[in-house]
Structure formats: structure tokens, C-alpha cells
Amino acid sequence: MLGPSVFKKLLLASCVLALPAVTSVALADPVEQTKGRFEDKFRQLEGEEWPTPTDYRNAAGEPGYRYWQQKVDYRIKASLNEATRTLTATQTVTYKNNSPDTLRYLWLMLDQNNYKRDSIAQLTDTVSSSKEISVGEVRRVKRMQVWEGGFNDLKVTAADGSALAFTLNDTLMRIDLAQPLKSGESLTFTVSWSVPLPETKVVGGRSGYECFTKPGEDGNCIFLGAQWFPRLAVYSDYEGWHNKAFIGSGEFTLEFGDYEVELTVPADHIVSATGELLNPGEVLTAAQQKRYIEARTASSPVYVVTPDEAAAAEKSKATGTKTWKFRADNVRDFAFGSSRKFIWDAMGVKNADPAHPTVMAMSFFPKEARPLWDAYSTKSIAHTLNVYGKFAFAYPYPTAQSVNGPVGGMEYPMITFNGPRPVKDKKTGELTYTERAKYGLIGVVIHEIGHIWFPMTVNSDERQWTWMDEGINSFLQFQAEKEWDKDYPTRRGEPKSMVEYMLSENQVPIMTNSESIPQFGNNAYGKPAAALTILRETVLGREKFDFAFKEYSRRWQFKRPTPYDFFRTMEEASGTDLDWFWRGWFYSTDHVDIELADVKKARLNTRDPVVEKAWEKVQDDAQPDSLTAARNTGKTVVETDPATVDYYNTDDKWEPTVKEKKKYADLQKDIDPDLKEALAVKDNFYNFTFRNKGGLVMPVILKMDYTDGTSETVRIPAEVWRYNPAQVTWQHATLKTLKQAVIDPLWETADADVSNNAFPRKIDEQRFEVREGEDGPNRMKDDELVVTPDSLKTQPKKADKK
Ligand SMILES: [Zn+2]
Known part of the structure; x- marks a missing residue:
């Protein structure tokens, strides 16, 4: 899903962003420090926070030798009633029990039931402000009084036609089996149902319809089938069994399987769906089929359905229907879009997967999305296939689609819904697009197509751990954006972009359940994306990170990883203990703020009185003399009475004594060779004191500028904090003389306060805004006193009668 933005309200309408008071909970700690104040930020997570490895998922973070997952195949025949905006379907499900367990019942996810009036989602909807309500919120409240979503006419039958009992529990449904389903066995059953589609822009959600029925619009609708x-x-x-109801934020996780889906829609509709179209001859014209074939080898997008054809279709409504047939293998869900408004463009993209050497990148959009979509949607898909293919694995499916409709950004296997559209110029009435809409579209297409890797192929559980798909995907989106344009106005992924959030009180650790996150976008998208950027650029380096990340992607392609599998794989494959990193970034709300608190310089004492006395004199001369003595104007005793002057008044105390010179000469006669070598060292020893004010232990990148004009940068690993996570002193010896030093000069660690990073400190450059039209503060006005022109008396202003 696209992160919070202009679309957030629409997507999460059932999850209004009320901000609960944050309470801190002390976790039971298996290791207890009772003496002193020391926190081991490097303690291992194994055996504490992480589950014990099993034969199903091993300690290296790989699927174990007995790894299994269920397989569920679907044959669905569904029809769309445009007039009633309802879907009706019959689906035959084949469930293969690959688990070692015997199952007596099956649970199904009925996500549309979160639109039922008595659902957890509807009944627990909270508001963020008691002072105001938006027009959108008023519309939603009124609509939900008259409209109710959710499945109707549910019927479940066994393969022999007998009815199977089922029980509804919010968005879940349990089917009780006539016979227990043993390990290795398969079962086929049929579910029939109907469901009213929500008007997406009114009630929110990831599916539904949008109609263009305002004055001057063509009166047609776009339908999106998702979680349907x-x-x-x-x-x-x-x-x-997964038993977390669909409340609105946590998306979903499902089993992989093969789908054959027949969608019956009005005859003039164009359909985009998960998978490959099996019957183009029945639903497309000869010219459209010919253009589709041309698009496979084209170097830029080709219209399969042209703008003119879509404009013609908008003018009337067909009375008959057509059935579009799709097939999709090894997918974890199926979604579609359908409209007579759709323009369709396509382009073949070369792909490294031998099973899919050419992927059809395709976009479906109404005229209202032009010219933005013609220019960027399909090209953004192609770019995503290239970049993600490089970081993870080659795109594993034959098609990759982007559909414009009422959903701001959402992903399903091989199909994504993306919202940005141009705006109408108020003067000319022409459709034009802003820079924001342009980069919004490219970014959201990259993001949603990227989700076809994470989590549509690497099948993490979004309903439990949103960061596993949104965070990892936002990190890769950032990579793809910077490969689109070095100056791309990226929203997430740069470490510095997370500073403000990481300082806020209103946050929870990344490892928090998807439905309980107050700042969804920052927690599940931005912070993990920034963390992974830091892991790649600063902690591991690109070579080790890229190898480990690719290994994680390979291991869990078409399988089901947990966070621990990700953490373990990144450590195993990079050969690096990263427990401190996961603890700080994923299990805590600490932020990064490392201060370069102090720098001290030292030379080794040579023990040579000539050298050392001279040095002491320089230090002494640098100090001011007594202010009192200097200000006294009269003559002193020793100035006026020569008899009071003796040896101690005339001796130069910076001149080495005979005794001191002899002691040094004696040392030279019988000196230990190691000591002699040490005393000859001319290096400057610099002691840098680093203070950890944010709590997160991080590498310290120290740049030292010398007086000879050269610079040196040392990248000190995070382990520098292992004895004391609050403050450490680190030493550097050099023949050069240090002029100034700065830590994190490239702002790569999300350091929250860079003003304490330099030594000596730098003056903070700012601008004062000049306020217009007001004099300085008027005391009388401030006090609201009333004065009369003829009197010096003042009196308090009378209270407003209103
Ligand atoms: Zn997303």
C-alpha cells in the first residue's frame, strides 16, 4: 500500500488516526543489572526475543529441511452487475494440507465483512478531533447509515453437493469438515456469495467503485475488485491458523495457489486482472489483438485500447456481457479492475527469469488520468522490474499492471491500483499536472509494483508486521527513485528524513503489530527504509548488504518469512553480528544523537628538561598575569628595596637546572631501547570524546581536517560503545596537526542534532523573518486597558457582551 499522504485518509478511512497516549511498559528482562548503570546494547537476541529455531525454519534464517506450506487453488466465476454495483460469484476451492497436522475445520478470510455495521472495524472507529469534522467524514457517516457492505447469500457445499456448516466471526469464517483432513490430503469445496461494492472515495478501502457523475462528466464508473x-x-x-480480523490497517497474508477466474462484465468493459488473459479473441477487436502483439517487442508503450476507442465506449452503455478469462499460477491473491473508460497501453520488458523472458508492463486508465499516465505509468513499471530484479530476483510473473481508479495505492499479484491524476487548469480547463503529481505517480507505481516482490512473492504477514513489506519495499523504492533521477524528490529512505519522527514522543518500536501503530507511515515505511539504507551504506557496506539481501529474497521467494528469518539471514549471509542494530532500530524507540563532546591533544613527554621546560614556558606565557598586580600603580617592595632581592628573584625558572640535566644524561646512558623509541615519538595524540545522547549505538564516522589542508575520515564500528553505551573516548595518533573535526559529515546515520557534531562548534546560520505592520509591544493594548484622551487614568476593558 502507498504510505500516508493525500491518499491516506481514503485508504484508512476505517482507521482514523487517533493518537493514543503513549504509556511505557517495562518489559520483563531475563538479564538484570543491579549494580551500577550499565545497559548492554550488544546483548544477543537469540534465546530472548527470537523464537527457538525449528526443523521448519532454522537458526540460519532459512526454511528448514521440513519446511511446509499449504496450497490453495481457486476456480472462480464472478459477474459484475453495473447497475446494482454488486459482485456475485461461485468459487471452487481445492485445499492441499501439506502440514503434518490433521485439520478438522478451515478458516477463511472475509475481508469485505469489515464493512458490516457490527464489525470490529466499524465499531472501533475512533475520531482524532473533538472540535471539527471534515466533509469527507460527514459523507462517510451518512453513507454508512444507509449502505452496508459485507458478504451476502453465503453458501458452502462439499464436493458431493452436501451443505457444509460454517460459522462467522467478524471477518473470519470457519468451515467445519465432514471428515478430518489428514496431512498430505486434499479437499475440494464450493462457496457461493454476493457482495455489494463500496463507493471507495466515500467509505474508504482498497476495492469498490468510482463514478464520474458530476456535471460535465461522462457518467461512467471504474470498478476495482480487491480482497473481494x-x-x-x-x-x-x-x-x-491466522486469526487476526481485518480492522483496516494490517493488509493480509494468504496461501499460494493457482487461479482460474472468469469475470463476466458489461460487453463494453475493458478488464485488467491478476494473471494472463486466456481469451483475447473473445473480448478484444482484431486491431486491439494486433496492437497487443506489437507491444510485446515495442521499446515504448503501445496503445492496446486507444484514447479514441475509450472515448467512443464512454458514449453509450452496452446491454450484453462478455466473459474475460484469466489464469494465474503460484499467486497469493487475485484482483481486477473493470471499466469502459479504460485506455490500455502495454510494453514488453526483457526479464532474467527464463520462465518469463518478456514481461508485459501494462497500464489501464481513464481519460481523466491523461496525459500523466501515458507518459509515466508503464515506463515506471519497466524501471521497477529492472531495479528490483537486480536487488532481489527476476520478476516471477508474466504481467505487471498499473490501474488508475479511486484507490491511492495498493498492490496485488501482477496488478496494482494507483491514484495520482492530473488536475484541471482553472483558466483553460486543460488537464495538466504538477511536479508533485508526476513524482507522486512514478513513486507510487514503483512502490506498488515493488510490492509484487514484497510481500506478494516473499510472503510475509502484513497483518502482523507491516514493516516487513512496507519498510523493505520503501527501501527498494528509494533505490529505484534515485536510479530514475539523482534529484528525485524522495519522501522516504534518506536517513535524515527520519530525524523528526525519531525524536517524537508519539511512537512505538518498529516491531509493533500493524493495527497498533500510531504513526503508520513513519513507523512501518520511513524508519525501516532509513534503517536499511544505513545498514547498506554505513554499517555493512554495499557488497555485504547486497549479497545478504539477495540471499534473503532468494531463500524466501514463494515462502513465508518471519522477522527473525530476515534478521538471521542478514547476519548469517553478511557474516556480521547485527543484534545491536536490530535492538536499537527495530525493538526500541531510541534515536541517534552522537555528540563530539571534546577533543584533547597530547604529545609524549620526552623527559628532556630542555624540551619540556621550553614547552612549560609556552603554556605559562599563554596564561594572563595577575590582574590585581597589573592594575597596582605604586612601586613594589622588591622594586624599591634592592636588599630584598635574592637568587629566587633573579633565577629563570624555565632554565633547566644542572641537576635536571644530569638526570637526563644518566637516563640516556642506560636507557631501555623500547623506552628510547617511545620517547622519540613525535606524533600528536588526539583523544576524541563521543557522547551518546540519543541512546542508539551507531558507528561513528569521524572526519579530521588538518592544518596542512588534508583530511582523513575514520569509520569507527558501533562496537566502540560496547563497554559504555553513553560515553567513550577514542584516540588517534598522527604527525599532522588537527584543525577541526566533525562526526557524520555526510548525514548518513540519522543523527538528530548535527549542531553538536563539530569541534570546535560551528555558528548556526539562520534567517530572521521580518514581521511587517506592527510596532513594538504596546503595554496598554497588551493589558487591554481602556484610556480616555483627556485623562491619564486607565481602566480594565469591559468583558465582551457576547
Ligand atoms: Zn506499500
Whole structure:
């Protein structure tokens, strides 16, 4: 899903961003420090926060030798009733029990039931302000009084046609089996149902319809089918049946399987869907089929359905229907878009997966999305395939689609919904687009197509750990944006972009359940993306990070990883203990603020009185003399009475004594060779004191500028903090003379306060805004006193009668 932005309100309408008071909870700590104040930020997570490895997922973070997952195949026949905006379907499900367990019942996810009036989602909807309500919120409240979503006419039958009992529990449904389903066995059953589609821009959500029925519009609608049919819940080795209801934020996780879907829609509709179209001859004209074939080898997008054809279709409504047939193998869900408004462009993209050497990148959009979509949607898909293919694995499917409709940004296998559109110029009435809309579209297409890797192929559980798909995907989106344009106005991924959030009180650790995160976008998208950038650029370096990340992607392609599998793989494959990093960034709300608190310079004492006395004199001369003595104007006793002057008044105390010179000469006669060598060292020894004010232990990148004009940067690993995570002193010896030093000069660690990074400190350059039209403060006005022109008397202003 696209992160919080202008679209957030629409997407999360059932999850209004009320901000609960943050309470801190002391966690039971298996290791207790009772003497002194020391916190071991490098303590291992194994055996404490992380689960014990099993035969199903091993200690290296790989699928274990007995790894299993269920397989669920679907054959769905669905029809869209444009007039009633309802979907009706019959689906035959084949469930293969690959687990070692016997199952007596199956759980299904009925996500559309979160639109039922008595659902957890609707009943727990809270508001963020008691002072105001938006027009959108008023519309939603009024709509929900008259409209109710959710599945109707549910019927479940066994393969022999007998009815199967089922029980609804919010967005979940349990089917009780006539016979227990043993390990290795398969079961086929049928579910029939109907569901009213929500008007997405009114009630929110990830599916539904949008109609262009305002004055001057063509009166047609776009329909999006998402989370639209009863889908088998996950049964896994680490959690058994997934039983988290759909409340609105946590997206979903499902089983992989093969889909054959027949969608019956008005005859003049164009359909985009998960998978490959099996019957182009039945639904497209000969010219459209010919252009589709041309697009496979084209170097820029080709219209399969042209703007003119879409404009013609908008003028009337067909009375008949057509059935579009799709097939999708090894996917974890199925979604579609359908409209007579759709323009369709396509372009073949070369791909490294031998099973899919050419991927069809395709976009479906109404005229209202032009000319932005013609220019950027399909090209953004192609760019994503290249960049993500490089970081993870080659795109594993035959098609990659981007559909414009009422959903701001959402992903499903092979198909994504993306919202940005141009705006109408108020003067000319022409459609034009802002820079924000342009980069908004490119960014959201990269993001949503990127999700086809994470989590549509690397099947993490979004309903539990949003960061596993949104965070990892936002990190890769950042990479793809910077490969689109070095100056791309990226929103997430740069470490410095997370500073403000990491300082805020209103936050929870990244490892918090998806439904309980107050600042969703920062927590699940921005912070993990910044953390991974730091892990790549600063902690591990690109070579080790890229190898480990690719290994994680490879290991868990078409499988189901947990956070611990990610953490373990990144450590194992990079050969680096990163527990301190996960603890700080994923398990805590600490921020980064490392201060270069002090720098001291020292030379070794040569023990040569000639050298050392001279040095002492320089130090002494640098100090001011007694102010009192200097200000006294009269003559002193020793000035007026020569008899009071003796040896101590005339001796130069900076001149070495005979005794001191002899002691040094004696040392030279019988000196230990190691000591002699040490005393000859001419290096300057610099002691740098680093103070950790934010709590997060991080590498310290120290840049030293010398008086000879040269510079040196030392990248000190985070382990520098292992004895004391609050303050450490680190030494550097050099023949050069230090002029100034700065830590994190490139702002790569998300350091929250860079003003304490330099030594000596730098003056903070600012601008004062000049306020216009007001004099200085008027005391009488401030006090609200009333004065009369003829009197010096003042009196308090009378209270307003209102
Ligand atoms: Zn997303």
C-alpha cells in the first residue's frame, strides 16, 4: 500500500488516526543489572526475543529441511452487475494440507465483512478531533447509515453437493469438515456469495467503485475488485491458523495457489486482472489483438485500447456481457479492475527469469488520468522490474499492471491500483499536472509494483508486521527513485528524513503489530527504509548488504518469512553480528544523537628538561598575569628595596637546572631501547570524546581536517560503545596537526542534532523573518486597558457582551 499522504485518509478511512497516549511498559528482562548503570546494547537476541529455531525454519534464517506450506487453488466465476454495483460469484476451492497436522475445520478470510455495521472495524472507529469534522467524514457517516457492505447469500457445499456448516466471526469464517483432513490430503469445496461494492472515495478501502457523475462528466464508473472473495486463511508452522480480523490497517497474508477466474462484465468493459488473459479473441477487436502483439517487442508503450476507442465506449452503455478469462499460477491473491473508460497501453520488458523472458508492463486508465499516465505509468513499471530484479530476483510473473481508479495505492499479484491524476487548469480547463503529481505517480507505481516482490512473492504477514513489506519495499523504492533521477524528490529512505519522527514522543518500536501503530507511515515505511539504507551504506557496506539481501529474497521467494528469518539471514549471509542494530532500530524507540563532546591533544613527554621546560614556558606565557598586580600603580617592595632581592628573584625558572640535566644524561646512558623509541615519538595524540545522547549505538564516522589542508575520515564500528553505551573516548595518533573535526559529515546515520557534531562548534546560520505592520509591544493594548484622551487614568476593558 502507498504510505500516508493525500491518499491516506481514503485508504484508512476505517482507521482514523487517533493518537493514543503513549504509556511505557517495562518489559520483563531475563538479564538484570543491579549494580551500577550499565545497559548492554550488544546483548544477543537469540534465546530472548527470537523464537527457538525449528526443523521448519532454522537458526540460519532459512526454511528448514521440513519446511511446509499449504496450497490453495481457486476456480472462480464472478459477474459484475453495473447497475446494482454488486459482485456475485461461485468459487471452487481445492485445499492441499501439506502440514503434518490433521485439520478438522478451515478458516477463511472475509475481508469485505469489515464493512458490516457490527464489525470490529466499524465499531472501533475512533475520531482524532473533538472540535471539527471534515466533509469527507460527514459523507462517510451518512453513507454508512444507509449502505452496508459485507458478504451476502453465503453458501458452502462439499464436493458431493452436501451443505457444509460454517460459522462467522467478524471477518473470519470457519468451515467445519465432514471428515478430518489428514496431512498430505486434499479437499475440494464450493462457496457461493454476493457482495455489494463500496463507493471507495466515500467509505474508504482498497476495492469498490468510482463514478464520474458530476456535471460535465461522462457518467461512467471504474470498478476495482480487491480482497473481494472468501480466501483461505493461512495455516503456518509458527502460528497455526491466522486469526487476526481485518480492522483496516494490517493488509493480509494468504496461501499460494493457482487461479482460474472468469469475470463476466458489461460487453463494453475493458478488464485488467491478476494473471494472463486466456481469451483475447473473445473480448478484444482484431486491431486491439494486433496492437497487443506489437507491444510485446515495442521499446515504448503501445496503445492496446486507444484514447479514441475509450472515448467512443464512454458514449453509450452496452446491454450484453462478455466473459474475460484469466489464469494465474503460484499467486497469493487475485484482483481486477473493470471499466469502459479504460485506455490500455502495454510494453514488453526483457526479464532474467527464463520462465518469463518478456514481461508485459501494462497500464489501464481513464481519460481523466491523461496525459500523466501515458507518459509515466508503464515506463515506471519497466524501471521497477529492472531495479528490483537486480536487488532481489527476476520478476516471477508474466504481467505487471498499473490501474488508475479511486484507490491511492495498493498492490496485488501482477496488478496494482494507483491514484495520482492530473488536475484541471482553472483558466483553460486543460488537464495538466504538477511536479508533485508526476513524482507522486512514478513513486507510487514503483512502490506498488515493488510490492509484487514484497510481500506478494516473499510472503510475509502484513497483518502482523507491516514493516516487513512496507519498510523493505520503501527501501527498494528509494533505490529505484534515485536510479530514475539523482534529484528525485524522495519522501522516504534518506536517513535524515527520519530525524523528526525519531525524536517524537508519539511512537512505538518498529516491531509493533500493524493495527497498533500510531504513526503508520513513519513507523512501518520511513524508519525501516532509513534503517536499511544505513545498514547498506554505513554499517555493512554495499557488497555485504547486497549479497545478504539477495540471499534473503532468494531463500524466501514463494515462502513465508518471519522477522527473525530476515534478521538471521542478514547476519548469517553478511557474516556480521547485527543484534545491536536490530535492538536499537527495530525493538526500541531510541534515536541517534552522537555528540563530539571534546577533543584533547597530547604529545609524549620526552623527559628532556630542555624540551619540556621550553614547552612549560609556552603554556605559562599563554596564561594572563595577575590582574590585581597589573592594575597596582605604586612601586613594589622588591622594586624599591634592592636588599630584598635574592637568587629566587633573579633565577629563570624555565632554565633547566644542572641537576635536571644530569638526570637526563644518566637516563640516556642506560636507557631501555623500547623506552628510547617511545620517547622519540613525535606524533600528536588526539583523544576524541563521543557522547551518546540519543541512546542508539551507531558507528561513528569521524572526519579530521588538518592544518596542512588534508583530511582523513575514520569509520569507527558501533562496537566502540560496547563497554559504555553513553560515553567513550577514542584516540588517534598522527604527525599532522588537527584543525577541526566533525562526526557524520555526510548525514548518513540519522543523527538528530548535527549542531553538536563539530569541534570546535560551528555558528548556526539562520534567517530572521521580518514581521511587517506592527510596532513594538504596546503595554496598554497588551493589558487591554481602556484610556480616555483627556485623562491619564486607565481602566480594565469591559468583558465582551457576547
Ligand atoms: Zn506499500
